[in-house]
Amino acid sequence: MGRAVYKESIKQWPEPDRPKEKLIANGPAFLSDSELLSIIIGSGAGNKNALDLARDLLNRFDELCSLDMASVEEIKKVKGIGETKAVTVKAALELARRFAVSSNGTSKVIRTSEDVVSVYIRQMKNMKKEVFKVVLLNVKNKVLKTATVSEGGLTSSVVHPRDVFSPAIRESAHGVILLHNHPSGDPSPSEEDMILTQRITEAGRLLHIKVLDHIIIGDNRYYSFADEEEL
DSSP, X not given: OOOOOOOOOGGGSOGGGSHHHHHHHHOGGXXXXXXXXXXXXXXXXXXXXXXXXXHHHHHHHSSHHHHHHSOHHHHTTSXXXXXXXXXXXXXXXXXXXXXXXXXXXXXXXXXXXXXXXXXXXHHHTTOSSOEEEEEEEOTTOBEEEEEEEEEOOSSOOOOOXXXXXXXXXXXXXXXXXXXXXXXXXXXXXXHHXXXXXXXXXXXXXXXXOEEEEEEEEOSSOEEETXXXXXX
């Protein structure tokens, strides 16, 4: 029978080297990705401490963006990462993404399609299913709120004009920008996209809420109906 290998607990380290104590003393900016991730993971498993598991996760998924796109089941494939740890990691990454969108988007003045894409492309370009959002703007074209209208399969989402304009009416929006992704990476509009854009634009005219653009996000590319003069 082989000799057991025991993990060295982070609690046994000198205080200045422990991720939690380092964060308290110096702030989160002084911690590496693996140290921050180890705090989220919380505890080790088997013969590995939380920092070992964090490093294994980053080695497995190469970068935080890839880890963010991984499912709970994919994260659980890393030895020592059970369902609770995987869910905790996913929740933390989702909060970070929502904060990034909120801090970059809220109160931002939208003048061009590039202004919209600069806020949302990082969040949406790698999504594995089609997600349809509506960006609500006030009379000065400042972002009031972004609402997710529909989440579909890999190729399409089902969107009804009432789902688009319900949040717009609640927020007293002056205008809206339609926004969705193509998981294929090709942002070229389909015939379905063209018909949907026309239908929503016509509904907006009846409600006196202007549809300023419909932007389709692909893999570091995008298509703007307004830029192409198709609204």
